[in-house]
Amino acid sequence: MSGRSPRHETIIQLVKDNGFMSIEELASILDVTPQTIRRDINHLCEENVLRRYHGGAALGGSVGDEDYFARKAKLQSEKTHIAQLVADNIPNNSSLFMSIGTTLEAVASTLIQNHSGLRVITNNIHVASIVSSRADFSVMITSGTVRASDGGITGMATLDFINQFKVDYAILGVSGIEADGALLDFDYREVRIARAMMENARHRFLAADHTKFGRNALVRMGNITDFDAIFTDGIIPENLRKQMEEEGVRYHLANR
Template sequence: MNQQQRHEAIVELVRREGYASIEQLTDHFSVTPQTIRRDLNALANDGLLRRVHGGAGLESSTVNTAYATRKTLNLEAKRRIAALLASKIPDRSSLFINIGTSNEVIAEALLERHRELEVITNNLNVAAILQHKEDFNVIIAGGQVRSRDGGIIGEATIDFINQFKVDYGIIGISGIDEDGSLLEFDYQEVRVAQAIIQNSRQVYLAADHSKFRRNPSVRQGNITQIHALFTDLRPPQSICQLMESHDVALHIAD
């Protein structure tokens, strides 16, 4: 069993049991306690588990990781994903970009080589990044500004999004369950994302490997509703089968 397989098995065991001690995992996988500690620290940094004294437990299903921490998590993977996704966006396209640190990295990638994009966003950080490109038309949705991450949410935001029909909707997600459910932490954020999906001709989802089997509690939709997934590692088999049966394209940034 290689490291990635062991990581997946640890996550599955903790999800099933709710908690696993270092001693239990050492015996189960026949590796040293030092190896298990490194595994648990890596999984906790990816947001897949919660590190506790002597072992690991489930991540909270109601509270997201702090924004400053999320900005640095899996940053290199996010940059690879962003470059690949940006390469699929033609010049002079119209697009939505919603809340999320992955989408902020995508905004940076779009600056490098694109021309004359029209971007509607409910993310103040995305707008701040894109404002430096003089030939971009950047439109900020109205609504309530969420102080912790610059996201814009609320009924006014949904009404604003519903006034547009764009070529591409670029969305992120906090978790993808084994049944393909797209999961988030904030109900209001979910409602805005659903409006983006409904008003986009093509929906592109950017999600690094840490989002698979992460378990927030609010359902945004299903992976079958998008047109393409951009990620850095092959998703679990159940998700791959679901995507294949619904003609959802898979793009892996290596």
């Protein structure tokens, strides 16, 4: 902690609040040069408080996620715009897997507005509560152990339940996306469920706001090229965009 200036503390708080901050954004907010911000980031990376990534910084830790209510309160407008893009690509009368995450809850809230005849299978109590408000939707919630922190359901019973089905679309979230396209999460049990959903879906959609790019987490879920389409509100780093284009992965960019 020694050697931290008030500016360092401000940088840390900005990254915590936003998940990722570019050097240009930090320089503008703090009214200093990009070179100064680079030096600050290098100092904080040495302390393992931050992690440098694609011209900016993300949080340095990889073993714990934020509190559910803190995540839910953040980026509500961005998540709504991403959710609308996802919903625009889901036909009526489709079958869906929907996983854990606050962005998935935003997708659920959008789907109930103008879709009909959906069949939703989810391990997210909040998603189930939202979509069950529609009488013409068929909603199944998986068996398994409920996680008190966020209403997610995981475990071997959840895995067995998911493997009984073959659906049209799997709509998933993620905690972090590495520079090489690796998808990361914090809970290995949640990752096993997500992989089962991917394996048992004809089309795979990933919904991830811009703060997920460069964010660190502990458990590998797969690669960005495992999906048919990516829905985000931020510019995808060029190396990832090239990788996706080579593999035929579509990406949809929402307005913020």
